[in-house]
Amino acid sequence: MGMPHKCTKCGREYKAGSTEILKGCASCGGKKFLYVKETEINKDVLEEKSISEIADESHEDILEIIEPRKKEQVEMYDRVETIRIVSPGTYELNLEKMAQSDQRIVSVGKEGTYIIDLMSMAKDQPKKKKKVKK
Amino acid sequence: MRIFYQTYGKAKKKFSNFLNRFFKKKRTRIGIYGPPNAGKTTLANRIARDWTGDAVGPVSEIPHETRRARKKEDIIISGANGSTIMIDIVDTPGVTTKIDYHEFLEFGMEKDEAIIRAREATEGVAEAMHWLREDIDGVIYMLDATLDPFLQVNIMMIGIIESRKLPVIIVANKIDLTEAAPARIRSAFPQHPVVAISGLEGRNVESLYETMLECFG
Numbered sequence: 001m002g003m004p005h006k007c008t009k010c011g012r013e014y015k016a017g018s019t020e021i022l023k024g025c026a027s028c029g030g031k032k033f034l035y036v037k038e039t040e041i042n043k044d045v046l047e048e049k050s051i052s053e054i055a056d057e058s059h060e061d062i063l064e065i066i067e068p069r070k071k072e073q074v075e076m077y078d079r080v081e082t083i084r085i086v087s088p089g090t091y092e093l094n095l096e097k098m099a100q101s102d103q104r105i106v107s108v109g110k111e112g113t114y115i116i117d118l119m120s121m122a123k124d125q126p127k128k129k130k131k132v133k134k
Numbered sequence: 135m136r137i138f139y140q141t142y143g144k145a146k147k148k149f150s151n152f153l154n155r156f157f158k159k160k161r162t163r164i165g166i167y168g169p170p171n172a173g174k175t176t177l178a179n180r181i182a183r184d185w186t187g188d189a190v191g192p193v194s195e196i197p198h199e200t201r202r203a204r205k206k207e208d209i210i211i212s213g214a215n216g217s218t219i220m221i222d223i224v225d226t227p228g229v230t231t232k233i234d235y236h237e238f239l240e241f242g243m244e245k246d247e248a249i250i251r252a253r254e255a256t257e258g259v260a261e262a263m264h265w266l267r268e269d270i271d272g273v274i275y276m277l278d279a280t281l282d283p284f285l286q287v288n289i290m291m292i293g294i295i296e297s298r299k300l301p302v303i304i305v306a307n308k309i310d311l312t313e314a315a316p317a318r319i320r321s322a323f324p325q326h327p328v329v330a331i332s333g334l335e336g337r338n339v340e341s342l343y344e345t346m347l348e349c350f351g
Contacts, residue, residue: 088253091233
């Protein structure tokens with residue numbers, strides 16, 4: 001068994017005995033290939049390169065580094081709406097939101113809408129009434 | 135003279151309203167919460183019948199029979215040691231996170247009727263949650279003892295009730311059925327009193343009344 005090859009121009013790797021090694025790299029047309037150890041195959045894509053390594057390899061004067069933006073995961077119960085209308089007659093209810101929200105839903109409309117009592121939103125946080133002990 | 139009596143009558147009414155406002159005892163409002171078909175209305179009816187002779191509302195095996203919170207006021211419950219509490223019982227619609235009209239079609243309901251029922255049930259849950267926020271002083275949380283208590287909605291509702299710092303009694307209902315496993319409910323919610331009853335047959339309801347006196351009194 002021969003060893004896998006790697007294009008010196010673009011870094012694409014080929015299995016031992018691939019015809020691209022004779023024809024030229026399928027990605028960049030490069031004709032020069034290096035042997036790659038089995039253990040180091042795909043190393044460049046599996047391991048993250050440091051910014052300085054990328055800067056060295058790119059030979060560019062200025063590199064713009066874009067911070068990866070964290071993808072915010074929206075949990076079901078972090079959703080804004082208290083009632084999600086899947087289709088008329090099918091509803092998903094966000095109980096925690098209902099328990100927290102100042103909005104009071106008065107009625108769910110026919111056309112997939114719901115009516116919120118604005119007055120209840122304007123009210124102050126309700127004070128829990130004290131229990132009277134006998 | 136007639137005018138005098140009218141004015142006198144009005145003044146008397148005003149005065150008694152005024153007195154009522156000051157001397158009327160504050161009611162303790164107990165909400166019966168729980169998933170659909172746990173037997174909330176059956177229990178509300180039983181409590182009302184046992185202590186006042188009236189019923190609260192109709193019962194059916196189709197989920198979401200109760201779609202508006204129903205209230206029975208001024209129920210006086212007395213215990214073995216002579217202590218009493220006056221409560222209002224609020225029977226609430228079954229709380230779920232998903233309401234789909236398709237489930238009603240299985241009970242032979244027409245599509246239009248089922249959609250209306252789903253919409254009313256949704257409004258009812260919103261209303262029940264609103265009551266929990268503003269008007270409820272204590273909760274009876276009802277569970278069907280034949281079912282798994284670890285439903286997401288149960289865990290969530292108990293959490294919401296706890297965060298509101300409301301006293302809660304958990305009722306393991308339907309112990310008249312052979313599949314009932316109230317012990318499973320006891321181990322699921324060890325932080326709260328759990329009373330196993332049959333709302334239908336009235337089995338062990340006395341023990342629930344005693345627990346209500348302890349928790350809500």
